[in-house]
Amino acid sequence: MVKKLLKSVREYKKDSILAPVYVTGEVILEVIIPLLMANLIDYGIDGGNMSYVVKMGLILLLSSLISLFFGVVAGRKAAVASTGFAKNLRKDMYYNVQNFSFSNIDKFSTASIVTRLTTDVTNVQMAYQMIIRMVVRAPAMLIFSLIMSFRIDAQLSLIFVVCIPVLAAGLLLIIKKAHPLFSRVFKTYDKLNNVVQENLRGIRVVKSFVREDYEKEKFGAISDRIYKVFSKAEKTISFNMPLMQFCMYAVMLLISWFGARAVVACGGDPLLGLSTGELMSLFTYAMQILSSLMVVSMVFVMLTMSRASGERIVEILDEKSDLHNPEHPVHDVKTGDICFENVTFSYGRKSAKPVLSDVNLHIRSGQTVGILGGTGSSKSSLVQLIPRLYDVTEGKVTVGGIDVRDYDIESLREEVAMVLQKNVLFSGTIKENLRWGNEQATDEELVHACKLSQADDFIRSFPDSYDSYIEQGGTNVSGGQKQRLCIARALLKKPKILILDDSTSAVDTKTDALIRKAFKEEIPETTKIIIAQRVSSVQDADQIIVMDDGKIAALGTHDELMEKSSIYQEVYQSQMKGGSENEQ
Structure with missing residues (x-):
């Protein structure tokens, strides 16, 4: 996981390396200051x-200023490195998501992908910043302070050696309990x-049904x-502080x-044993060692949280598209001729049916x-196999x-325009939305x-015509x-195959007829597949496919189906009856 991240x-990398270097310089000076x-x-x-007081005072002042400088630069480098790392992480995840097939996206919910791109990346970013600063600073401070304290009095310093394993064991136990809880959160x-x-x-539906x-x-x-769950995790983590204290x-x-007994025993003479100044230094080193352990415990807490986030991020980064280009892909789609040969399709390999x-x-x-x-008759599933949205x-x-799996995916999809059931417009002008079909x-x-x-008519009725702004989702x-x-956006691709997946359901029958008439006259060479609920939308098609339970129940022209397909007859008669009743 770490290697992948x-x-x-x-x-x-440069900022990530320089931050620990400056931190080390800061720590060395902080350890020297108590000795001075x-x-x-x-x-x-x-x-x-x-x-001697004046001389040492000036040295102390200079040491403090240099330590402060190193600390400021280290903080700046760590901030740049961590935010840059987070930026690249989001970019890598987002780019990989763009390569996902529909089946890959089905594996993760949209909300889950958004959470991973935001909350989880923020957690990992904070952990990374702490790692390149605190994970270097705390152990360095711990080691250098221990060395200096042993140099002053080895026997007294053994107290630290006894304390460290106790604290470490407590921290490991806390982390073991907390990690599963953060994963659940x-x-x-x-x-x-x-x-x-x-x-x-669906806020309009919520309000219309008064379901607030x-x-x-x-x-x-x-x-x-x-x-x-978060409270339980935080309660577990909170044992860290009392243990530390x-x-x-x-x-x-x-x-x-x-220490006091040792100072009294030698009369405070540095030459005979522990002096007053050395005892004061030991107190400072004790604070440095214990604060280092405190920081280490905080880092462990952060790493426990970020570990769960890191695992979720890596799941996105490791996910590979189910659809791949062949070794030598075909780039030229010569015609809009389509053939299904003994096709069976399931969304998941473990699907029962x-x-x-x-x-x-x-x-x-x-x-x-x-x-x-x-x-549920699988009309949309059928047409989604043509541009290889699924295999x-x-x-x-x-x-x-040519088998669609032998084409370059991008070249194939450039020649197949789809207007899906859920029409999506993006925030921007009408022109910008239309040019999704053809940038040029x-x-x-x-x-x-x-x-x-x-x-064209309704666009020109807007105050800004084609420069009118479309809200997010086309609300x-x-x-x-x-x-x-x-539909206009799809036509701008000038495709060899045009698929309308129930995409005229919200227009009146007259407009629907005008659209079909324009298709027939303006794009006669384009293969047009129209999924519809109204018989009138497909009545004049060259052939009509009747789907039932994932199979082709009947195939033919309108007249042929009226003779041989009971399903088609039933749909036609129910719609004609409904139409006559509405007219009355």
Whole structure:
């Protein structure tokens, strides 16, 4: 895990190395200062030598200033290194997510990915900053202070040696108990973010059904669960402080008792034994050693939290796309000819029942094909295999006579434009959204595509026309307007295959007919696949596919299906009956 995370340090290696170097310099000076103080007391103040006092005072001042300088620079370098590391970590995660197939994204919830990119990265960033500063500073201070204290009085310094294992054993026990709790907390955070995301995305539905109280209860339940688990983790961690204080006070009392007796025994003469200045230095070193242990314990706490976050981050970094380019990919999609040969498909390898079973289908280039079927009949799953958003489990799908798995993925998707069921617009102007289809599209091409999708009239009714701003998710346009903008965006790709996945459901039948008429006249060479709920949307298609329970139940023109398909007849008659009743 650590090796994987450290790959994101990259250009911040220099700062990551310099921070510990400056910290070491700061520690050395901090350890020397108590020794200088001891000399000032023993040979200057007690000896009545004022020139020595002035000299040592100046040396102490200079040492303190240099130590302060090293501390400031070390802090700056650590801050730059940790924030840069976090930036690269987010970038690496986000870039890897962009390469995920739909099945990879299905493995992680959207809320979980967002939590990992934000909360978990922040935890790791804080831990990294503490590591390059405190993890160097605390052990260095501990070692140097122990050396200096043993140099002053080896017998008294044995008190530290006894204290350290006691504290270390306590810390290891605390960490062992706390780590699983923090892992549970971050998984619950995923659920909390998911609830918030779901609520905000569906806020209109929540308000229209007056379900605010239910949503509050749902949020409160998960929030309360986080509180309970986090409280338990924090309670476990909180044992760190009393353990630390017990060791600190015990050490100070023992040094005071034995040290005072030693000073009295030798009369405070540095030549005969422990002097007053040396005892004062021992107190300082005791504080440095114990504060170092305190910092080490804090670092361990932070590392315990960040370890859970680090594991979650590495899961994203290690996740590999299920879809890969072949060794020698085909880059040229010659035609929009599509063929399904004995295709079976499951979303997961362990799925009990396949989503699609034994599908055989041939669509000639330039044809208009309609797909009808009830909810859950796998209409969307069928068309998502064409641009290789998923790979087939068995059989093969060919485009232009070549297996889609033999194409360069980007080249294949450039020639297949999809307007999905859930139409998505991004915050920005209408022009910026349309140019997702073609970055180089001219204003004239934008207008032409919008005329084909019947979007031009309503766009021009806006005060800023094509420069009108679209809110995030397209919340300031209607469902039908959003669908027409998404169709225009797809048309700008000038694809060989155009797939409309129930993407005219929010427009009226007249507009739907005009869109289909424009397709027939303007893009006759493009293969058009239209998934629809209305028979009128596919009635004039070259062939209509009737899906049922993941299989092709019937295939033919409207007239042929009216003769041989009971499912098609039932759908047609129910819609015609509903239409006549509405007219009456």
